[in-house]
Amino acid sequence: MHAIAGRGATLTRLPPATERQRQDVGSRLERMAWSGNLALFFLGAGGLIASLAWSSLLGAALSVALMLLTLAGGALFALRVPDTHLDEFHGVLSHGEVLLMVDVPKRHVAEIEELLYRRHPEVTPGGVGWTIEALGI
Secondary structure (H helix, E strand, O other): OEEOOOOOOOOOOOOOOHHHHHHHHHHHHHHHHHHHHHHHHHHHHHHHHHHOOOOOOHHHHHHHHHHHHHHHHHHHHHHOOOOOOOHHHHHHHOOOEEEEEEOOOHHHHHHHHHHHHHHHHOOOOOOOOOOOOHHHO
């Protein structure tokens, strides 16, 4: 569990977020992966056009396969991976509120939200995000 205090708020009894958590490395990683995915898709599209111009059936098939793989990968990521980042909470933090980040497996999210709401009815759940512990994100 980590917390980020908004303007004027203090974290007397809550553990502060690390510098890495404050920088939202996951958001940058997602943007880089998404940009790479788009670049590969358009590389495949360019390869398809070139293959059709040169009448290369194998090149066209490989280009279409690359385009389908990047399309499927992007769709899976966009539709299945929870996506909440710190920039969505700048308004809340500017009002002096506290952002509490609780690192738990996805299956425990509803349980933690219920526990927080029972003890602190003023709490508003803000979202779920993904992390990769091996990368320190």
